[in-house]
Amino acid sequence: MGLENILPTYHRSPTKLPISLNKLCRSKERVLLGFVCFGLVVACFGTVFFLPELRTGIALPSINSVYKVYEHVQKVGPEFILQLPPLAKDDVHDGKSQQHHGQIDKPDFHLLEDQARLRAKIETEERLELEQNQLKVLPKPMIPSSKSEAGDSRSTLSNGSFKKESDKNIVDQPKIRLPKVQGGDDVEPDIKAKRETVRKMMKHAWDNYATYAWGKNELRPISHKGHSASIFGSGNFGASIVDGLDTLYIMGFMDEYKRGRDWVEEHLNLTGVSSELSVFETNIRFVGGLLSCFAITGDSMFREKALHIAERLLPAFNTLTGIPHALINIGTGTSKNYAWASSGSSILSEFGTMSLEFNYLSDITGNPVFRQKIDQITEVIKKQEKPEGLYPNYLNPKTGRWGQQHISMGALGDSFYEYLLKSWLQSSKTNDEAREMYVDAMDAAVAKLIQKSNGGLTYFAEMKFGRLEHKMDHLACFTGGMLALGGTHLEEPLKSKHIALGKAITHTCHESYDRSNTKLGPEAFRFSDAIEAKALKSNEKYYILRPEVIESYFVLWRLTHDVRYRQWGWEAVQALEKHCRVDGGYTGVKNVYSDEPTQDDVQQSFFLAETLKYLYLLFSDDELISLDEWVFNTEAHPLPIKKVNPFYRSI
Numbered sequence: 241m242g243l244e245n246i247l248p249t250y251h252r253s254p255t256k257l258p259i260s261l262n263k264l265c266r267s268k269e270r271v272l273l274g275f276v277c278f279g280l281v282v283a284c285f286g287t288v289f290f291l292p293e294l295r296t297g298i299a300l301p302s303i304n305s306v307y308k309v310y311e312h313v314q315k316v317g318p319e320f321i322l323q324l325p326p327l328a329k330d331d332v333h334d335g336k337s338q339q340h341h342g343q344i345d346k347p348d349f350h351l352l353e354d355q356a357r358l359r360a361k362i363e364t365e366e367r368l369e370l371e372q373n374q375l376k377v378l379p380k381p382m383i384p385s386s387k388s389e390a391g392d393s394r395s396t397l398s399n400g401s402f403k404k405e406s407d408k409n410i411v412d413q414p415k416i417r418l419p420k421v422q423g424g425d426d427v428e429p430d431i432k433a434k435r436e437t438v439r440k441m442m443k444h445a446w447d448n449y450a451t452y453a454w455g456k457n458e459l460r461p462i463s464h465k466g467h468s469a470s471i472f473g474s475g476n477f478g479a480s481i482v483d484g485l486d487t488l489y490i491m492g493f494m495d496e497y498k499r500g501r502d503w504v505e506e507h508l509n510l511t512g513v514s515s516e517l518s519v520f521e522t523n524i525r526f527v528g529g530l531l532s533c534f535a536i537t538g539d540s541m542f543r544e545k546a547l548h549i550a551e552r553l554l555p556a557f558n559t560l561t562g563i564p565h566a567l568i569n570i571g572t573g574t575s576k577n578y579a580w581a582s583s584g585s586s587i588l589s590e591f592g593t594m595s596l597e598f599n600y601l602s603d604i605t606g607n608p609v610f611r612q613k614i615d616q617i618t619e620v621i622k623k624q625e626k627p628e629g630l631y632p633n634y635l636n637p638k639t640g641r642w643g644q645q646h647i648s649m650g651a652l653g654d655s656f657y658e659y660l661l662k663s664w665l666q667s668s669k670t671n672d673e674a675r676e677m678y679v680d681a682m683d684a685a686v687a688k689l690i691q692k693s694n695g696g697l698t699y700f701a702e703m704k705f706g707r708l709e710h711k712m713d714h715l716a717c718f719t720g721g722m723l724a725l726g727g728t729h730l731e732e733p734l735k736s737k738h739i740a741l742g743k744a745i746t747h748t749c750h751e752s753y754d755r756s757n758t759k760l761g762p763e764a765f766r767f768s769d770a771i772e773a774k775a776l777k778s779n780e781k782y783y784i785l786r787p788e789v790i791e792s793y794f795v796l797w798r799l800t801h802d803v804r805y806r807q808w809g810w811e812a813v814q815a816l817e818k819h820c821r822v823d824g825g826y827t828g829v830k831n832v833y834s835d836e837p838t839q840d841d842v843q844q845s846f847f848l849a850e851t852l853k854y855l856y857l858l859f860s861d862d863e864l865i866s867l868d869e870w871v872f873n874t875e876a877h878p879l880p881i882k883k884v885n886p887f888y889r890s891i
């Protein structure tokens with residue numbers, strides 16, 4: 241018998257070519273070889289036509305799918321053990337798969353069983369993930385280093401710097417940080433103690449709201465029940481939750497934040513609700529608060545909720561000019577203006593206070609409609625003739641003409657000017673139109689409205705039909721911080737002029753606090769030969785936990801580091817604790833000139849969003865919510881500056 245008849249036909253000589261193909265490919269072997277070739281062809285075509293990543297040709301989902309499968313394999317862990325037969329020593333040495341008695345082994349049953357179990361495990365995990373609607377949190381933005389080597393793997397540290405996942409020494413690498421949104425203790429023990437006092441105030445206010453009014457819009461801290469102003473309509477939309485969430489996060493109350501966050505996800509839904517809401521208040525408190533939480537945390541749930549609410553405000557813009565109405569029924573989509581507002585006009589401070597939120601929303605959703613609404617408002621305003629360069633508080637949305645000639649830096653006008661400046665800053669100073677409008681508006685306001693009392697106090701008067709009224713609202717006290725902030729970004733001579741004016745106005749507003757019995761400021765104060773910075777009418781003497789004076793303290797502290805602003809802020813803390821704190825939270829007072837003022841039994845949502853946040857930041861390090869990286873909307877919700885802050889998170 242020849243050698244070729246003794247050796248198995250599948251055997252290959254280690255030093256020579258395979259034995260004759262004719263002898264190799266006997267009938268069984270040819271059939272087997274045919275099946276193998278057919279299997280390879282099917283595998284190749286299956287890869288092309290049945291894998292969704294290759295079929296669609298989309299690169300990014302392909303990468304995501306690979307990671308998803310990898311994550312599932314990690315979850316399966318020890319359960320995924322392939323029961324492969326052991327290899328013979330000779331075959332291991334020769335680098336060949338195990339074969340017995342001249343035949344290829346059948347697939348091991350355990351291998352098939354484990355593969356089936358793996359597939360079932362993955363399908364179960366996917367179903368549970370959908371059912372439980374797990375959090376979708378965007379990763380912290382990665383900031384590339386100019387000195388880093390290509391391909392370096394880095395992990396983000398808690399302080400925002402990066403650590404290379406290698407053995408290389410990176411001592412010489414520059415520190416790259418993300419914006420600070422938590423922490424920020426001041427180095428001085430006394431200041432740290434004062435900040436901790438403010439933090440405890442937030443805890444007291446929040447805990448009582450959670451106990452007595454959870455899910456309601458606001459709290460009645462004396463009556464121990466919920467409260468809702470007319471601006472929220474008839475619904476329970478958790479205004480205090482949405483308004484207070486970013487403050488909780490910044491202060492590090494993570495358990496409270498988590499509970500509030502979950503309430504928003506599960507209960508904040510306007511679908512099917514028929515209620516009449518203030519477009520302005522819904523935008524600055526709800527849309528602004530949700531967008532701030534999205535920017536700070538990266539939780540995409542907040543972005544989707546902000547979009548959900550903003551979309552329901554859009555019908556209010558369906559007017560002949562595109563100037564929105566003040567009120568909208570979110571169930572029917574019908575909108576209207578207040579009957580008292582100068583023959584049904586829209587209000588300057590309301591339709592002029594949408595740009596920060598709407599422009600940002602377009603950038604992070606890719607939906608241009610929100611930015612288009614703002615552009616239309618700007619176009620209409622710019623076309624109007626302005627009396628002496630001033631902006632009246634009323635504009636008719638049908639005709640596009642000004643209403644009653646009332647001009648104020650306080651109620652009805654205030655935040656329009658704030659948003660001109662901050663729209664410029666938010667755009668990383670690329671929105672030249674907003675800058676030009678702000679500078680022109682301030683030039684006119686300073687020339688026509690700024691006055692000085694006999695005692696040397698500087699203030700913004702109001703103008704009605706061309707005549708000055710020497711009254712300044714508490715709401716107008718934000719202008720001290722606004723002018724100083726704007727001045728730091730303008731060139732001379734406006735720079736020095738605006739900063740000095742901001743300081744002077746803030747000093748006047750502090751005097752309105754200091755000249756009251758409670759050391760809290762009235763809703764409005766007047767100037768005459770007989771009085772300075774004091775309220776005259778009973779409906780001007782109340783204080784409802786407003787933040788504007790403290791806001792200016794905070795901004796001017798950050799810009800100047802003049803210790804007086806922290807001292808004034810601490811005076812406000814002491815006054816709040818003495819006259820506004822009750823067992824069930826914090827309340828406003830009806831007469832700041834009374835030694836024992838009557839309390840109004842309302843804890844406003846903006847007390848959580850603004851007053852306490854500004855006080856906390858006043859006693860924090862400058863890096864915590866830095867003014868170089870964030871702008872605050874008019875409800876004190878920080879929004880990131882484009883191209884400067886990696887938390888901008890645009891599409």
